[in-house]
Amino acid sequence: LSEKLDKALHVLKGHGSITEVNVAETLKEVRRALLDADVNFKIAKDFTNRVKEKALGQDVLTSLQPGQLMVKLVKDELTELMGGDAEGINLSGNPSIILMSGLQGSGKTTFSGKLANYLRNKKSKKPLLVACDVYRPAAIDQLHVVGDQLKIDVYSDKGNNNPIAIAQAGIAYAKENGHNVVIIDTAGRLAVDKAMMDEISNIHKAIQPQETLFVVDSMTGQDAVNTAKAFNDILNFDGVILTKLDGDTRGGAAISIKSVVNKPIKFIGTGEKMEAIDVFYPSRMADRILGMGDVVSLVERAQEQYDEEEARKIQKKIAKNQFGFDDFLKQIQQIKKMGNMKDLIGMIPGAGKMMKDVDIDDDAFKGIEAIIHSMTPDERSNPTVINASRKKRIGKGSGTSVQEVNQLLKQFNQMSKMMKMMQGGKGKAMMQAMKG
Numbered sequence: 146l147s148e149k150l151d152k153a154l155h156v157l158k159g160h161g162s163i164t165e166v167n168v169a170e171t172l173k174e175v176r177r178a179l180l181d182a183d184v185n186f187k188i189a190k191d192f193t194n195r196v197k198e199k200a201l202g203q204d205v206l207t208s209l210q211p212g213q214l215m216v217k218l219v220k221d222e223l224t225e226l227m228g229g230d231a232e233g234i235n236l237s238g239n240p241s242i243i244l245m246s247g248l249q250g251s252g253k254t255t256f257s258g259k260l261a262n263y264l265r266n267k268k269s270k271k272p273l274l275v276a277c278d279v280y281r282p283a284a285i286d287q288l289h290v291v292g293d294q295l296k297i298d299v300y301s302d303k304g305n306n307n308p309i310a311i312a313q314a315g316i317a318y319a320k321e322n323g324h325n326v327v328i329i330d331t332a333g334r335l336a337v338d339k340a341m342m343d344e345i346s347n348i349h350k351a352i353q354p355q356e357t358l359f360v361v362d363s364m365t366g367q368d369a370v371n372t373a374k375a376f377n378d379i380l381n382f383d384g385v386i387l388t389k390l391d392g393d394t395r396g397g398a399a400i401s402i403k404s405v406v407n408k409p410i411k412f413i414g415t416g417e418k419m420e421a422i423d424v425f426y427p428s429r430m431a432d433r434i435l436g437m438g439d440v441v442s443l444v445e446r447a448q449e450q451y452d453e454e455e456a457r458k459i460q461k462k463i464a465k466n467q468f469g470f471d472d473f474l475k476q477i478q479q480i481k482k483m484g485n486m487k488d489l490i491g492m493i494p495g496a497g498k499m500m501k502d503v504d505i506d507d508d509a510f511k512g513i514e515a516i517i518h519s520m521t522p523d524e525r526s527n528p529t530v531i532n533a534s535r536k537k538r539i540g541k542g543s544g545t546s547v548q549e550v551n552q553l554l555k556q557f558n559q560m561s562k563m564m565k566m567m568q569g570g571k572g573k574a575m576m577q578a579m580k581g
């Protein structure tokens with residue numbers, strides 16, 4: 146998916162502003178990428194429509210890559226789609242009863258153990274696990290293995306085949322033994338059927354849990370959405386647990402499920418081990434789905450630091466042919482405000498490694514700044530007046546050589562020319578030429 150999005154966002158590179166045409170092109174690719182990540186068709190379409198509206202409504206600065214701004218828009222929208230902040234588990238009961246639901250193999254038993262461990266270690270709770278999967282003796286054993294491993298109590302009743310009775314006896318046991326959290330592990334089937342739905346619904350009614358969680362295997366893609374809907378219709382559950390998000394599962398299911406049932410995703414499972422549990426953070430998930438890691442924070446930092454007013458003024462000056470060394474100096478200072486150059490480069494995927502031997506630091510600008518500071522205001526706004534004797538004076542004043550002054554003047558001339566070209570109609574042609 147990441148590769149596809151790269152390609153999609155690449156469409157925008159080289160364009161000075163976001164236009165309706167290239168937004169449409171890019172969003173077509175984004176939509177394709179979402180579909181590949183198992184996002185439901187209608188959801189992907191609505192999503193891209195919303196991003197499109199936002200993109201066209203944005204006042205896009207030419208100083209920021211439109212492509213990057215698009216990345217940010219896409220990411221923000223994804224984050225919003227998957228729900229605001231991470232939501233916790235309701236632990237207000239005494240004991241607090243948590244009911245697990247979901248298909249067989251989704252990871253209920255494993256997650257019951259993970260959650261018990263998490264609540265004990267992070268929330269200082271004393272949990273009890275209750276085994277209500279009465280159809281397979283091995284299921285009860287499995288929960289005991291988990292409990293033994295974590296040193297967490299497990300309540301079970303092997304001869305009993307009534308899950309409601311076991312759940313109620315488990316809750317009574319918890320009260321007697323000072324457990325303030327009861328996690329009830331239940332049976333699932335391979336597919337949604339009436340018997341399973343009736344059973345979980347009856348347990349739910351009988352014990353009235355504070356928290357009903359729906360556990361779903363994120364690798365099941367589109368099916369995950371249908372299952373979630375079926376369970377939610379019956380249980381009106383409180384939250385979703387997405388398991389098996391380790392490996393290269395992209396997690397498109399997270400987007401679809403959240404959109405269809407409108408319930409928060411609370412935790413994710415990222416492995417078979419008991420420690421492989423994470424609170425769900427929509428923005429991290431958006432990163433994962435977009436596969437772009439630090440690029441997003443780079444864009445955000447650039448956006449924060451770049452003085453928009455300043456950028457507009459400079460635009461105007463370039464247009465009027467008034468761009469001088471004072472403006473150049475301001476631009477350097479803007480770049481420096483964004484932080485350490487090495488850090489910034491390190492955030493670009495691949496570049497960090499490539500550039501690790503190249504010495505780029507903020508000192509690189511020191512000579513340039515010194516030279517500009519040694520110019521008179523007139524020389525700065527009108528560099529053509531800088532003749533040989535002035536060059537000598539500037540070199541002396543800045544502690545540099547005439548060669549260095551010459552070099553800077555040459556660079557500045559080239560830059561000014563290029564900026565003028567980009568302003569005019571030649572910009573597109575030049576970009577085309579640069580792309581080869």
Ligand code: GDP
Nearest residue numbers: 249250251252253254255388389414415416417
């Ligand atoms: P249940 O039938 O819903 O109780 O599912 P289980 O808890 O027995 O899990 C089914 C299988 O999925 C087991 O082999 C688990 O080890 C595995 N599993 C559960 N959660 C995860 C996860 O987050 N990542 C991975 N890789 N495997 C998981």
Ligand code: MG
Nearest residue numbers: 253254278284
């Ligand atoms: Mg199980």
